[in-house]
Amino acid sequence: MAKEDVQKTLAELSRELQESKARLEEAQRVAHVGHWEWDLETDVVVWSDETHRIFGLSPQERPMDLATVQSMVHPDDREPLYRGVDQDLVAGERPSGEFRIVRPSGEVRTVSSLTSERWSSLPGDTKKDASGRPHRLFGTIQDITERKHTEEAFQEISRKLQESNARLEEAQRIANVGHYSWDLIENRVTWSDELYRIYGLDPRQAAIDLAKVGEMIHPEDRELVFAAAEKALQSGTPADIEHRLVRPNGEIRTIHSFGTVKRDASGRAYEMFGTAQDITDRKCSEEALKQSQFYLSEGQRLAHMGSWAFNESGHYWSDELYKIYGLDPQNGAPTVEQYLALIHPQDRASMAETIKRMQEEHCGFDQIERIIRPDGQLHYIRAVAVPVLEQGIFKGFIGTTMDVTEQELLTQELRREQGYLAEAQSLAHIGSWATNFYTKQIFHISDETFRLHGFDPKDRTPLERFFDTVHPEDAAAVTAAIDQAIHARTDFDLREYRVCHPDGTIRFVRAIGHHNPSGEMGYYVGITMDITERKKAEQEREKLRQLEADLAHINRVNMMGELAAALAHEIRQPIAASITSANACLRWLAREPPDLERARAAAARIEQDGNRAAEVINRLRSFYMKGVPPEREMVDIKEITREMTALLRKEAVRHSIKIYSELAEDLPTVLADRVQIQQVFMNLMLNAIEAMKDTGGKLTISSRSTPQGHVTVSIGDTGIGLSVENTERIFDAFHTTKPQGTGMGLAITRSIVDAHGGRVWATVNQEAGATFHFTLPAKTEADA
Amino acid sequence: MKSVAAPTVFIIDDDRGMRQAIHDLVESVGLRAESFATGEEFLGKNHAHRPSCLVLDVRLPRMSGLDFQRRLAESGMQIPIIFVTAHGDISMSVRALKSGAVEFLTKPFRDQDLLDAIQQALERDGITLKEQAEVHDLQERYRALTPREQEVMTLVVSGMLNKQIASDIGASEATVKIHRGNVMHKMHAASVVDLVRMADKLKDTPRK
Numbered sequence: 005m006a007k008e009d010v011q012k013t014l015a016e017l018s019r020e021l022q023e024s025k026a027r028l029e030e031a032q033r034v035a036h037v038g039h040w041e042w043d044l045e046t047d048v049v050v051w052s053d054e055t056h057r058i059f060g061l062s063p064q065e066r067p068m069d070l071a072t073v074q075s076m077v078h079p080d081d082r083e084p085l086y087r088g089v090d091q092d093l094v095a096g097e098r099p100s101g102e103f104r105i106v107r108p109s110g111e112v113r114t115v116s117s118l119t120s121e122r123w124s125s126l127p128g129d130t131k132k133d134a135s136g137r138p139h140r141l142f143g144t145i146q147d148i149t150e151r152k153h154t155e156e157a158f159q160e161i162s163r164k165l166q167e168s169n170a171r172l173e174e175a176q177r178i179a180n181v182g183h184y185s186w187d188l189i190e191n192r193v194t195w196s197d198e199l200y201r202i203y204g205l206d207p208r209q210a211a212i213d214l215a216k217v218g219e220m221i222h223p224e225d226r227e228l229v230f231a232a233a234e235k236a237l238q239s240g241t242p243a244d245i246e247h248r249l250v251r252p253n254g255e256i257r258t259i260h261s262f263g264t265v266k267r268d269a270s271g272r273a274y275e276m277f278g279t280a281q282d283i284t285d286r287k288c289s290e291e292a293l294k295q296s297q298f299y300l301s302e303g304q305r306l307a308h309m310g311s312w313a314f315n316e317s318g319h320y321w322s323d324e325l326y327k328i329y330g331l332d333p334q335n336g337a338p339t340v341e342q343y344l345a346l347i348h349p350q351d352r353a354s355m356a357e358t359i360k361r362m363q364e365e366h367c368g369f370d371q372i373e374r375i376i377r378p379d380g381q382l383h384y385i386r387a388v389a390v391p392v393l394e395q396g397i398f399k400g401f402i403g404t405t406m407d408v409t410e411q412e413l414l415t416q417e418l419r420r421e422q423g424y425l426a427e428a429q430s431l432a433h434i435g436s437w438a439t440n441f442y443t444k445q446i447f448h449i450s451d452e453t454f455r456l457h458g459f460d461p462k463d464r465t466p467l468e469r470f471f472d473t474v475h476p477e478d479a480a481a482v483t484a485a486i487d488q489a490i491h492a493r494t495d496f497d498l499r500e501y502r503v504c505h506p507d508g509t510i511r512f513v514r515a516i517g518h519h520n521p522s523g524e525m526g527y528y529v530g531i532t533m534d535i536t537e538r539k540k541a542e543q544e545r546e547k548l549r550q551l552e553a554d555l556a557h558i559n560r561v562n563m564m565g566e567l568a569a570a571l572a573h574e575i576r577q578p579i580a581a582s583i584t585s586a587n588a589c590l591r592w593l594a595r596e597p598p599d600l601e602r603a604r605a606a607a608a609r610i611e612q613d614g615n616r617a618a619e620v621i622n623r624l625r626s627f628y629m630k631g632v633p634p635e636r637e638m639v640d641i642k643e644i645t646r647e648m649t650a651l652l653r654k655e656a657v658r659h660s661i662k663i664y665s666e667l668a669e670d671l672p673t674v675l676a677d678r679v680q681i682q683q684v685f686m687n688l689m690l691n692a693i694e695a696m697k698d699t700g701g702k703l704t705i706s707s708r709s710t711p712q713g714h715v716t717v718s719i720g721d722t723g724i725g726l727s728v729e730n731t732e733r734i735f736d737a738f739h740t741t742k743p744q745g746t747g748m749g750l751a752i753t754r755s756i757v758d759a760h761g762g763r764v765w766a767t768v769n770q771e772a773g774a775t776f777h778f779t780l781p782a783k784t785e786a787d788a
Numbered sequence: 789m790k791s792v793a794a795p796t797v798f799i800i801d802d803d804r805g806m807r808q809a810i811h812d813l814v815e816s817v818g819l820r821a822e823s824f825a826t827g828e829e830f831l832g833k834n835h836a837h838r839p840s841c842l843v844l845d846v847r848l849p850r851m852s853g854l855d856f857q858r859r860l861a862e863s864g865m866q867i868p869i870i871f872v873t874a875h876g877d878i879s880m881s882v883r884a885l886k887s888g889a890v891e892f893l894t895k896p897f898r899d900q901d902l903l904d905a906i907q908q909a910l911e912r913d914g915i916t917l918k919e920q921a922e923v924h925d926l927q928e929r930y931r932a933l934t935p936r937e938q939e940v941m942t943l944v945v946s947g948m949l950n951k952q953i954a955s956d957i958g959a960s961e962a963t964v965k966i967h968r969g970n971v972m973h974k975m976h977a978a979s980v981v982d983l984v985r986m987a988d989k990l991k992d993t994p995r996k
Contacts, residue, residue: 573874577803577895579896580895580897581809584806584812584813584897587898588812588899591813591899592816602812602815609805612805
């Protein structure tokens with residue numbers, strides 16, 4: 005090659021080199037990469053310009069030596085850096101590392117250093133000492149501060165992302181919102197944890213797939229869900245639906261699902277992403293709200309209650325209010341004039357006055373008025389208006405209006421009924437009351453109750469004063485009876501006590517109190533009735549009864565008189581006849597000559613009449629059972645005892661006498677005249693009752709058989725008794741210990757018992773009263 | 789005048805002994821007696837017109853003596869009654885006597901008391917019968933008058949003069965005089981006073 009050519013080539017090469025050096029410099033500057041040479045023998049370090057800049061120095065400012073370089077390394081990184089380089093060099097590795105440097109300005113930069121192995125292994129240039137260490141090293145250094153920052157920032161972002169993911173999950177869990185993504189290409193779904201939970205699944209268990217999702221959607225909603233998804237895929241509009249799902253445990257939840265479809269540049273759908281929220285609870289509260297709104301309107305309808313509001317913004321009437329007034333909601337709320345026109349003429353003036361006051365004074369009202377609906381029906385309306393104040397400033401009125409026709413009519417009916425009741429109470433002299441005797445509270449006292457105690461109903465006398473009216477002699481018993489009932493929680497019936505009216509009259513009353521055992525202690529509802537008239541009537545009746553008894557006795561005495569008179573007539577007739585015949589006889593004899601024939605005939609008649617008189621006497625005696633026994637039959641003493649007890653029980657009860665019978669079971673029958681034995685029982689039992697009629701007591705009938713084969717019947721009383729010396733004489737005829745007795749009862753009894761071959765006697769009881777005994781010989785059927 | 793038959797005592801008593809005894813006593817003083825057990829038996833017989841009396845027991849079966857007395861009075865049979873009773877009382881006897889009983893005797897009675905009462909009753913009945921016969925006679929005479937004469941008699945008895953009567957009946961005074969003469973003659977009246985007495989008696993008895 006020619007010299008010029010060589011020169012030229014050299015120059016060219018030099019230029020190229022310069023260029024390439026410049027380019028390298030430029031590249032290094034842009035990439036923040038510098039290079040260095042380190043002569044291990046001389047410890048001289050040669051830096052590129054960029055390396056200088058990295059270290060915050062001007063290029064060529066001064067030649068570098070290792071100490072300077074070392075001084076610029078961040079103190080914390082020096083030790084690890086040198087140790088690392090030494091280790092690498094010994095191991096034959098290329099030393100490299102990241103460390104921080106401190107620029108003269110104090111700025112800290114992070115750099116990365118790389119040692120080029122290749123460079124050191126250039127032929128001819130590489131010298132190694134005995135230990136094999138190279139003499140020179142060549143490497144690059146790069147300022148990675150920015151990258152480092154970016155990395156750190158990225159790490160920060162990444163951490164924050166994770167955090168926000170976690171928060172999102174948490175938020176989703178709290179909001180019951182889950183999300184899903186559906187890879188349309190792979191046909192795979194991914195669910196957030198919350199979505200698993202919404203579906204009642206465990207996120208840690210097997211991943212979800214489309215088939216399973218399909219199964220879990222409520223069968224009735226499946227079609228709807230699929231159709232919505234299909235539509236979203238085709239049209240691109242988001243799928244926004246509510247559907248139900250069935251959890252594995254059978255629970256049904258309502259889900260609001262919202263899904264959007266993502267498409268690539270070509271418009272192909274590749275993913276569907278969406279959220280799903282469990283709105284079951286919201287659904288429930290929505291339902292509840294709807295329900296309560298329904299209840300409100302229904303309630304208004306049922307209660308015939310309308311509501312209204314009147315303020316600056318206008319006049320509101322609820323639907324029910326229109327109905328109440330019989331107006332058409334289409335026409336809007338009526339004006340005051342229209343409204344007044346609906347009011348019953350008799351109430352109109354007062355309502356107009358009320359509205360005027362309401363407007364002028366801003367005061368509320370609560371009143372009942374009558375309206376006449378357009379259809380002519382009369383209704384009772386209760387209207388309540390309340391002024392609305394906001395921080396003391398009048399804003400308008402709200403109010404309710406109720407159709408109280410039914411209540412009003414009922415109230416009127418009730419008042420009428422109460423009137424009737426009061427009238428009835430007054431007529432019947434029965435008062436009603438409700439009171440707590442324990443707390444002395446009065447809940448109700450009817451007018452008649454006041455009057456029964458001699459008070460004027462208008463005075464509303466307190467309870468204590470009622471007690472004060474009780475007659476002093478009855479007060480203790482009344483108080484005791486009520487106290488006892490209060491504590492025993494039972495009803496009471498004060499059958500009779502007296503109350504003294506302020507004007508001095510005394511009335512007999514009866515009070516009946518009813519207590520609910522489970523109710524409040526001392527609370528009684530009852531009646532008090534005036535029984536004075538009844539009492540008087542009772543006393544009259546008692547007098548009358550006494551009179552009847554007396555009359556009966558007089559009748560008995562009269563009957564005896566009648567009997568005596570009849571007997572006297574019976575006997576007098578033959579005696580009179582015989583006397584007359586005797587007179588005639590004497591006259592026949594006195595005739596001249598005496599008519600002996602006629603005289604004899606007269607004497608014969610005298611004899612006849614004498615015998616006739618004797619017969620009457622005989623008949624009289626047989627009347628007392630001395631004669632031929634009449635009917636005899638087998639008589640069961642037990643049966644007669646039962647019959648007579650039944651017959652006389654009423655009489656006994658009237659005198660508070662109890663009848664007891666103690667009858668031997670094996671009592672033989674007797675042959676006797678049943679009626680006469682009944683008469684014996686009757687006489688002895690009546691005597692016993694008579695002996696106890698003022699005191700009451702016990703009448704005992706006992707019977708037994710004696711070893712001699714007799715039946716002994718004993719009739720005992722607990723009455724006034726007998727004196728011992730009287731026990732024989734009482735059986736004599738016309739002997740009586742009773743002021744009104746005939747003295748015949750026991751005489752007849754003895755005649756009858758004697759006639760039956762028995763015996764009758766009396767004994768004085770040890771404790772009280774007397775006992776009459778009689779025996780009757782027992783006869784078997786064979787004897788009869 | 790018709791002849792008066794023998795007086796008779798009727799006895800009604802349900803007690804046979806008593807009936808026979810009274811019957812015998814009555815016969816023992818020579819009076820005629822007829823006895824019956826019941827009032828119906830007595831009424832069933834036709835009693836001849838003669839002085840009589842009735843001894844009646846107060847207590848009779850089916851009908852009391854007092855009721856029987858009333859029944860007799862109603863049938864116009866005027867017979868004096870003597871009551872006898874075994875158990876009379878004062879009020880009963882007062883009633884009986886007021887109704888015209890002659891006596892009220894309580895058995896046993898004294899025989900003389902009964903016989904006295906019977907005697908008194910028979911006498912009273914004799915007078916009654918005589919009066920009845922007289923009235924009967926007057927009635928016969930009155931019935932014999934012509935209606936005009938009866939009319940004139942009524943006017944004469946009333947004290948009217950012939951002239952007044954003539955104008956009243958629309959006849960001449962002479963005709964009235966003839967009628968008046970006939971009346972006086974037919975009635976056997978001795979004077980106008982006698983005629984007035986007769987008219988009174990006729991007035992007292994029921995006109996048949």
